Amino acid sequence: MEMNIQLKSLADKINQLKSKIETEESTKHAFVLPFIHVLGYDAFNPLEVVPEFTADLGLKKGEKVDYAIFQNGEPIIIVECKSWKEKLTVHNSQLFRYFHVTKTRFALLTNGIHYQFFTDLDDQNKMDEKPFLEFDICNLKENTINEIAKFHKANFDVDNIVSNASSLKYIKEIKKLISSELESPSNDFTKLFAGKIYTGRLTEKVVDEFKDLVQKSVSQFINDKINDRLNAALTKETIKQQDEETITVEDDNKIITTEEELDGYRIVVAILRRKLPVSRIVYRDTQSYFGILLDDNNRKPLCRLHLNGGKKYLSLFNNNKTESKVSIASIDDIYQYENELLETVSLYETELNPV
Template identity: 70%
Template sequence: MELNNQLKALADKIEQLKDQIETEESTKHAFVLPFINLLGYDSFNPTEVVPEFTADLGLKKGEKVDYAIFHDGNPVMIIECKNWKEDLNVHNSQLFRYFHVTETSFALLTNGIIYRFYTDLEETNKMDEKPFLEFDITNLKENIINEIAKFHKSNFDIDKIFDNASDLKYLKEIKKLINNELQEPSAEFVRIFASKVYSGRLTERIMEDFSDLVHKAFTQTISERVNDRLNAALNKEAEKQQEEEFEEEEVISKVITTEEEIEAFRIVVAILRRKVSKDRIMHRDTQSYFGILLDDNNRKPICRLHLDGNKKYISLFDQDKNTHREQIHSVDDIYMFEEQLLQTIDYYEQE
């Protein structure tokens, strides 16, 4: 939950500041370093985060990657940063070269908003062309936050992340294919279903017809499943509410409203009729007090009466709905608080 809140705070900060950020260096300091810090690494500790990490390429010396994160004394991830306005697609090759010579486990390419995590699933010590994890930090879903948490210093386990990276990479690609097929079914995709339900020859015209049918079928199926889940959730909530109402009715049924409480209610109604009609003033008796409400609304309490004990009290409400209790000797003393009761009605009417 803490990481979730930190990521949301960073996303809010990015939305507020990005139009004022003009350079790559500003992007690093305003967006990327805070992300490294929320992963549990101290960006001011050179044993954890090394800026301008050397990545010499053969005879070409002096090549440096923006940051390297160290874990247990070893570099585990290199980070290449770009200006938040830049398209990351044109910078993959640069990170590819750095990954090869630094021999770290993971590489991160980011512009402070889009984050792409790479590793070497296909060939050892050779960065994959496609990231296994990619996200927009300003639009995070819960499953992505769970994946980000695995890179936190306290959770970091190279083997577990690497094993999971393969699933993530192929899941991403499969979801992309499914999404494409849902939007515009390919001939191969349409043929799979058409051949199972149509016994005739699949001519070009038939395939065109089935292309629309397959698209509609999938759209309707997804819509129906979503509606089923929503209805199930709503029914569950309704059942819960009914149970709560039943329990409340059970508690109320054990309460005996006395003649004295009814008399007190009539006095309050008589006072308040100058401001509102009597139909808007209701009472609810509970085991601990006799409550009087405006519009039968729990959020609009007028007063509460405590008449069952040896000492009698009236609880009054101020503008912030804070209560203060006053002792009374009989229900006739309620008239002493006429001004406060009328003022309470004014508060609600102003709202």
């Protein structure tokens, strides 16, 4: 089973059970050990997973960390667990004390839902105060799953993870900074933009006025980008559906082209021949509708007639090639949509001859 499926299954289990989990010990067994299992380690094999791991800490004897994951006889990850109801805080954590007396390069602090992975990027053999990888197992993104996969038994490579940890750490901090600036732009962030477009002196009053403008501009820019992606996806899906319709094998015995459909086609031709040669206006009858196309190309629908049901409809296409149906009492009503049909032709002309 792929790791993303296993993690999704564990997240579903956590959401179902957490209201019934009351203690730290229950959190370990219900949430943390299954996560260790997802990483490919056998929690019941004392050569791989050692519970209540003990190391000598100077004068302090017998202090324990919840788990140590071993590989080739050496601990590679030490794990400290909290109850799922507790917030994670690394202060006073036994992970700090254990880190420098073991050969491990990685420490994990978790409450079974939130996970924080630490290493020693700042000072060698001394655990960093900030995690380089942090996530909520119930709200995972694909790039985070890729990072978790590096800790899998089959993939584990200390040098690879440590070399990537620095990038993860700084990316996480930069994303936090961006989020903070978008919510409430700082003076420096505001001046970065205002200084390039404002010709006067950047007084405190001007900077304060620009803060609101910068925040609105960035928000609108992000929204525009999202809308562009959504529209592109919708257009792609429309083309895909049209392609599927093109390759659909129709049962010719079930397709009956009626005289009314042909009359409707002639009306459309009469409207569009002012912009197009008649030879370019082609109909294609299907079981569900009577389609009229430009150049017999299913990606260039001009309109569709739905005349065989209880009600009659005309399908028109906007500049995103999105279909919209309008009710018509008879085929003569097609004349009422002359402008819309001619605009559809203009759309394809624009595609062929962009400005």
